[in-house]
Amino acid sequence: MREAEEREIFQNAVDRRLSGLQENPFLAQRIMNAEKGEIKPMKKKLTLSMVLVIVLLLIAVTALAVALLSPKEIVEQVAVPVAQSNEQENYTYEELAELIRALNENGITLDEGSKIMRAFQAGHGYWEKDAIHEICLSAFGANKSTWSIEQRYWYGEMMVAIGAWDSNIYMLPEGDDLTEPEARRLAVDALKKVYNVDLPTETNEEWLIGAGFGSNYYDEGDDSYWIVEWHLGFSRPEKPDALVYDVSFDRHGENIQTEYHEEQEMDERALKLYTELMTIASKEKEAMEKYGEIMYFWPDEVKVEIYGATGLPYAIPEQAQTDQAMKDAKRFITEKYGQDALANLGDYQVGYLFQKLDDEEDIETKMTQLMWDIMFTTDPEFLSDGYRVQFQRVIDHETGEENIVDVIVEHANLGSG
Amino acid sequence: MSNVKGPDEAQNPNFEELVAQYQGSVLRMCFLYLCDKTLAEDAVQETFVKVYRGLNSFHGQSSIKTWIMKIAIHTCYDMNHSGWFRHFDRRITPEMLPEAAVPFEERDEELITAVMRLPIKLREVILLFYYQGFSIQEIMDSLGVSQSTVTGRLKRGRDKLRGLLERRDSDA
Numbered sequence: 001m002r003e004a005e006e007r008e009i010f011q012n013a014v015d016r017r018l019s020g021l022q023e024n025p026f027l028a029q030r031i032m033n034a035e036k037g038e039i040k041p042m043k044k045k046l047t048l049s050m051v052l053v054i055v056l057l058l059i060a061v062t063a064l065a066v067a068l069l070s071p072k073e074i075v076e077q078v079a080v081p082v083a084q085s086n087e088q089e090n091y092t093y094e095e096l097a098e099l100i101r102a103l104n105e106n107g108i109t110l111d112e113g114s115k116i117m118r119a120f121q122a123g124h125g126y127w128e129k130d131a132i133h134e135i136c137l138s139a140f141g142a143n144k145s146t147w148s149i150e151q152r153y154w155y156g157e158m159m160v161a162i163g164a165w166d167s168n169i170y171m172l173p174e175g176d177d178l179t180e181p182e183a184r185r186l187a188v189d190a191l192k193k194v195y196n197v198d199l200p201t202e203t204n205e206e207w208l209i210g211a212g213f214g215s216n217y218y219d220e221g222d223d224s225y226w227i228v229e230w231h232l233g234f235s236r237p238e239k240p241d242a243l244v245y246d247v248s249f250d251r252h253g254e255n256i257q258t259e260y261h262e263e264q265e266m267d268e269r270a271l272k273l274y275t276e277l278m279t280i281a282s283k284e285k286e287a288m289e290k291y292g293e294i295m296y297f298w299p300d301e302v303k304v305e306i307y308g309a310t311g312l313p314y315a316i317p318e319q320a321q322t323d324q325a326m327k328d329a330k331r332f333i334t335e336k337y338g339q340d341a342l343a344n345l346g347d348y349q350v351g352y353l354f355q356k357l358d359d360e361e362d363i364e365t366k367m368t369q370l371m372w373d374i375m376f377t378t379d380p381e382f383l384s385d386g387y388r389v390q391f392q393r394v395i396d397h398e399t400g401e402e403n404i405v406d407v408i409v410e411h412a413n414l415g416s417g
Numbered sequence: 418m419s420n421v422k423g424p425d426e427a428q429n430p431n432f433e434e435l436v437a438q439y440q441g442s443v444l445r446m447c448f449l450y451l452c453d454k455t456l457a458e459d460a461v462q463e464t465f466v467k468v469y470r471g472l473n474s475f476h477g478q479s480s481i482k483t484w485i486m487k488i489a490i491h492t493c494y495d496m497n498h499s500g501w502f503r504h505f506d507r508r509i510t511p512e513m514l515p516e517a518a519v520p521f522e523e524r525d526e527e528l529i530t531a532v533m534r535l536p537i538k539l540r541e542v543i544l545l546f547y548y549q550g551f552s553i554q555e556i557m558d559s560l561g562v563s564q565s566t567v568t569g570r571l572k573r574g575r576d577k578l579r580g581l582l583e584r585r586d587s588d589a
Binding site for chain 2: 006007009010011012013015016017018020024027028031032034035085086087338339340344
């Protein structure tokens with residue numbers, strides 16, 4: 001479409017849809033009169049009560065000026081507005097610097113070894129949702145299960161505000177919902193009934209208790225559904241991430257489900273596997289030191305040697321397979337993120353993981369599956385930008401058909417948040 | 418534009434004519450820039466105060482429309498960068514738009530909200546180019562940026578608008 005036509009469409013659309021904006025018929029006259037001094041700006045008489053209000057306001061403003069901002073306030077006043085004002089899902093280096101400066105000026109320092117600080121020190125930007133997540137971990141506790149329901153709810157609101165989540169999965173109980181003390185009591189009673197254990201309702205030296213309230217999604221095939229429920233986890237303080245008991249029930253205390261996660265002794269087979277994994281871990285560490293932390297960018301031979309030893313079908317792709325996979329991956333990125341997504345990324349690098357399941361000789365299947373996991377980023381050290389594409393090319397040797405299945409295209413960060 | 422007279426001759430109807438001629442267009446542009454009706458009305462008033470005060474120094478280096486819109490866009494820019502405004506929640510929904518006074522098409526509303534969702538740097542270029550009909554050179558002069566910046570932002574803004582509209586069209 002020619003520019004003139006586009007302009008006409010644009011102008012007509014604006015003029016029609018915004019036709020309700022009311023012009024001020026007296027604007028010119030008012031300005032002229034005001035500028036000539038005929039109409040002075042209205043000066044209000046100061047009453048005693050207004051003076052009092054002004055004094056109180058001044059006191060409040062002064063107090064705000066000297067009070068340090070909390071991490072929550074910095075997220076609300078700096079991290080979220082900056083995230084909302086840019087067009088990407090990651091902070092640029094400059095924006096990240098602004099955020100870290102705001103934290104530092106308010107006496108908040110993030111762990112130098114954290115991913116956000118390492119990205120910053122290396123001159124990179126960082127994912128907005130991961131940055132806010134790390135600030136929250138620093139403010140509310142490194143173990144998310146210990147966050148209060150209010151903290152979780154607030155965190156969810158921030159995620160929604162920056163567009164990382166469509167809606168807040170965390171909620172606050174209201175109306176007929178069980179209160180948190182009621183939920184804790186119910187959970188402890190249920191575990192007593194099912195497992196005959198005496199557990200506390202509050203965290204103590206022996207038990208760490210986390211309570212969450214919000215909507216959970218249950219994937220039951222055709223009967224998938226959302227439910228608002230309480231979820232309480234009981235773990236040991238020394239192993240906070242390893243749940244021992246957990247209980248969930250709906251917002252009214254119905255449909256109680258309990259679970260006990262047994263702390264099993266390692267059997268001989270597990271021990272052998274553990275030893276193998278430790279060997280692999282040692283080789284992995286060497287590779288990380290030599291080629292960087294992100295294995296996508298390691299040489300093919302190293303990936304095959306290390307991860308092939310875990311029993312996974314890591315392989316070295318043929319050049320033609322790689323060329324085709326890159327072409328497919330770029331197409332998927334373009335389809336999801338637009339024609340210029342990769343161009344806008346700039347001077348990116350490509351790394352990948354490749355596995356090959358070859359059942360050509362298998363009488364029943366006679367298929368080859370080429371599994372690709374490809375990373376496009378300008379930052380192979382921290383993956384602070386770019387795209388990740390995963391898919392399988394399935395070759396049916398009986399029919400000769402080739403199909404691409406299980407395509408996932410997403411932003412390149414591997415972080416949580 | 419030699420017939421435009423300044424504050425010394427404030428009784429001259431030309432200022433009123435300018436306001437009558439451009440107020441609507443400035444108001445709609447400010448609304449699209451600031452995404453807020455009250456702020457847009459403030460911006461319009463401030464723009465025309467500056468126009469009134471500046472009429473004596475306007476020597477026709479550009480068209481009067483270009484000059485007014487340049488003042489308007491700078492006024493919006495200043496308001497957008499004020500500390501207060503930065504803390505507004507500016508998520509855009511069609512419900513934020515004022516009631517229309519004339520019939521409109523669904524596509525009009527989709528285009529308006531898509532424009533309002535653009536990052537500000539892309540939005541201002543799109544507004545000047547498409548709504549005010551500015552040339553690339555006029556946008557460069559108005560915003561004080563290079564040609565490559567204007568064309569780059571214009572392309573990105575145009576792509577984003579097309580993408581949004583295309584997606585919605587195909588959804589429908």
